Amino acid sequence: MQxxxxxxxxxxxxxxxxxxxxSIRGRHIVSGSIKIPRLxxxxxxxxxxxxxxxxxxxxxxxxxxxxxxxxxxxxxxNQTGSTHSWxxxxxxxxxxxxxNPNFLTFNASFYLNQSRANSNFQSISTASGIxxxxxxxxxxxxxxxxxxxKAYNSEGNYSVPGIxxxxxxxxxxxxxxxxxxxxxxxxxxSAGFQKGGSRYSVYGTNDNGxxxxxxxxxxxxxxxxxxxxxxxxxIGGSHSLIPEVVVGTNGAIVHTNEHSYGYNVAxxxxxxxxxxxxxxxxxxxxxxxxxxxxxxxxxxNTLAAVHPTYKLSFTGSADYSDNLAGQLxxxxxxxxxxVEGSNSSEATNSLExxxxxxxxxxxxxxxxxxxxxxxxxxxxxxxxxxSYSGDASYSREMLDGNFNVAFSITDNVTDxxxxxxxxxxxxxNYTTVLDGWHMNGSFGYAQNVQTQLVTYTSSxxxxxxxxxxxxxxxNTSMGAGIARTGLTQQAGADSDSQxxxxxxxxxxxxxxxxxxxxxxxxxxxxxxxxxxxxIPSPVVPSxxxxxxxxxxxxxxxxxxxVKGLIMSGSYAKSDSNTLSDSIDSTNHNNQANVLLQYQFxxxxxxxxxxxxxxGFSTSPTPxxxxxxxxxxxxxxxxxx
Numbered sequence: 001m002q003x004x005x006x007x008x009x010x011x012x013x014x015x016x017x018x019x020x021x022x023s024i025r026g027r028h029i030v031s032g033s034i035k036i037p038r039l040x041x042x043x044x045x046x047x048x049x050x051x052x053x054x055x056x057x058x059x060x061x062x063x064x065x066x067x068x069x070x071x072x073x074x075x076x077x078n079q080t081g082s083t084h085s086w087x088x089x090x091x092x093x094x095x096x097x098x099x100n101p102n103f104l105t106f107n108a109s110f111y112l113n114q115s116r117a118n119s120n121f122q123s124i125s126t127a128s129g130i131x132x133x134x135x136x137x138x139x140x141x142x143x144x145x146x147x148x149x150k151a152y153n154s155e156g157n158y159s160v161p162g163i164x165x166x167x168x169x170x171x172x173x174x175x176x177x178x179x180x181x182x183x184x185x186x187x188x189x190s191a192g193f194q195k196g197g198s199r200y201s202v203y204g205t206n207d208n209g210x211x212x213x214x215x216x217x218x219x220x221x222x223x224x225x226x227x228x229x230x231x232x233x234x235i236g237g238s239h240s241l242i243p244e245v246v247v248g249t250n251g252a253i254v255h256t257n258e259h260s261y262g263y264n265v266a267x268x269x270x271x272x273x274x275x276x277x278x279x280x281x282x283x284x285x286x287x288x289x290x291x292x293x294x295x296x297x298x299x300x301n302t303l304a305a306v307h308p309t310y311k312l313s314f315t316g317s318a319d320y321s322d323n324l325a326g327q328l329x330x331x332x333x334x335x336x337x338x339v340e341g342s343n344s345s346e347a348t349n350s351l352e353x354x355x356x357x358x359x360x361x362x363x364x365x366x367x368x369x370x371x372x373x374x375x376x377x378x379x380x381x382x383x384x385x386x387s388y389s390g391d392a393s394y395s396r397e398m399l400d401g402n403f404n405v406a407f408s409i410t411d412n413v414t415d416x417x418x419x420x421x422x423x424x425x426x427x428x429n430y431t432t433v434l435d436g437w438h439m440n441g442s443f444g445y446a447q448n449v450q451t452q453l454v455t456y457t458s459s460x461x462x463x464x465x466x467x468x469x470x471x472x473x474x475n476t477s478m479g480a481g482i483a484r485t486g487l488t489q490q491a492g493a494d495s496d497s498q499x500x501x502x503x504x505x506x507x508x509x510x511x512x513x514x515x516x517x518x519x520x521x522x523x524x525x526x527x528x529x530x531x532x533x534x535i536p537s538p539v540v541p542s543x544x545x546x547x548x549x550x551x552x553x554x555x556x557x558x559x560x561x562v563k564g565l566i567m568s569g570s571y572a573k574s575d576s577n578t579l580s581d582s583i584d585s586t587n588h589n590n591q592a593n594v595l596l597q598y599q600f601x602x603x604x605x606x607x608x609x610x611x612x613x614x615g616f617s618t619s620p621t622p623x624x625x626x627x628x629x630x631x632x633x634x635x636x637x638x639x640x
Contacts, residue, residue: 071632401432
């Protein structure tokens with residue numbers, strides 16, 4: 001026994017502890033789960049122990065709590081062999097501090113052999129992992145932190161906008177280190193490093209995917225002679241293998257490196273004003289399916305504002321970029337895709353000048369008038385537009401609720417044609433309680449809103465609302481939302497989404513939920529999922545654009561009729577399609593889950609079942625069906 005460390009056991013439990021310790025020997029790993037046969041044999045003894053303990057070790061203060069869960073697990077499917085095992089699982093959290101919480105605090109969470117059938121660790125097969133974090137010198141001028149996470153055989157997702165995602169499974173890890181210096185009246189400095197990655201496979205295919213990243217961030221700020229100044233430097237990169245089922249061919253390898261740095265300065269002005277300026281440079285290099293792109297972007301941004309009175313304000317800004325095309329390309333590259341021809345030496349640039357006058361005639365009413373000049377040179381042509389706009393926003397209490405609305409109208413005059421284009425937008429929100437109903441709704445509409453390129457305008461609309469009410473134990477809620485956006489001049493560039501949900505419950509006796517969603521649009525494929533096209537498709541080649549669409553719905557039931565008893569079940573289905581120059585796939589996904597849990601004193605009796613069916617028409621393998629069943633006992637312990 002170490003000096004200063006005291007272990008206390010309840011009277012009469014020494015023999016049980018001795019017998020349990022003698023049974024904890026030997027272990028081996030099989031098919032994704034960790035088996036410890038003799039420990040499982042001793043599990044009933046461990047569950048019977050009160051496990052009350054106190055530990056003191058110098059200036060170290062710690063606490064340890066968790067669950068021990070021996071149980072039976074079975075996994076089976078149409079493309080994998082059946083596994084049956086009686087294994088030990090559980091979770092634990094160790095936390096504490098050394099000397100003083102402001103000096104060092106730490107937290108470590110572990111989980112072993114957890115599945116969706118018996119926990120919330122989101123894996124249809126048994127998953128294990130660890131999450132570590134520590135904070136040092138948090139009470140000083142030099143705070144720092146370290147985090148680390150690793151997961152084995154865990155469930156993940158390849159995202160599809162607006163509908164259910166593709167289900168994947170694999171391993172992942174990440175680490176982050178951060179440190180800063182904050183001495184009063186001295187320049188501050190902060191540094192951060194992050195690195196991580198994952199390897200996964202997509203259920204229903206033979207496809208594998210990978211995604212890794214790293215980044216370093218440095219930042220400093222200081223004040224000198226009344227001028228606030230700051231500087232930063234960042235560098236990062238990523239490497240991804242996109243599954244074949246998403247992009248066709250043999251999958252796509254994407255490799256990207258970026259770094260950027262900049263400087264900013266600000267100073268106060270009379271009349272409660274300020275002026276600021278920033279210089280930035282960003283550099284990227286990317287490779288997508290063997291096609292390389294690289295570029296450098298320099299930008300200058302300035303802003304000045306004064307407030308002569310509480311009601312009146314004046315603002316002016318100027319923004320310049322020496323590589324307008326690079327800004328467009330970079331938004332695609334940083335999303336994880338590529339733009340062919342982005343190495344062109346053709347000069348492109350943009351300049352934006354904006355002046356705004358703001359006036360507040362009443363507390364609930366704000367108005368603005370602005371004039372803007374935008375000049376752009378790209379594709380060998382020079383474009384310009386003058387915009388004149390007026391904005392107003394209003395808010396007040398109305399019918400026992402809060403209502404606010406904003407409206408904007410803009411007149412755009414182009415240099416090349418001299419034509420006028422009117423654009424406007426409006427938004428409204430309302431929240432109230434009416435006859436016991438808690439309701440809120442929002443609405444937005446815009447037509448001919450200027451995009452980053454002055455030759456394109458965008459239009460959109462969206463609205464959503466929800467309501468809920470309780471009648472004693474009876475409660476209900478419902479909600480819906482619809483959105484659409486697209487380029488005004490370009491047919492087929494729209495994206496649409498809609499969702500509906502509802503719930504009904506009666507106390508803890510029963511609760512039911514249901515939802516439906518539908519989505520379609522254009523996207524680029526990346527290592528983590530489909531990302532909506534960030535810029536007009538003429539800039540992004542059609543060969544890189546995927547058209548997606550699909551629907552999904554889900555419903556669930558849960559009940560806790562008596563104390564300690566929980567029953568729940570859910571089902572979700574998704575059907576989607578993806579279309580590009582290289583692949584045309586019809587995809588479907590079905591998931592079902594059932595959970596039964598009963599608590600008796602400190603023991604939990606748990607049984608669960610999960611099933612996943614997922615398939616793709618372009619995959620040479622049939623849809624994969626994987627099921628998992630679990631039944632076991634767990635107990636929570638506060639070890640010390």
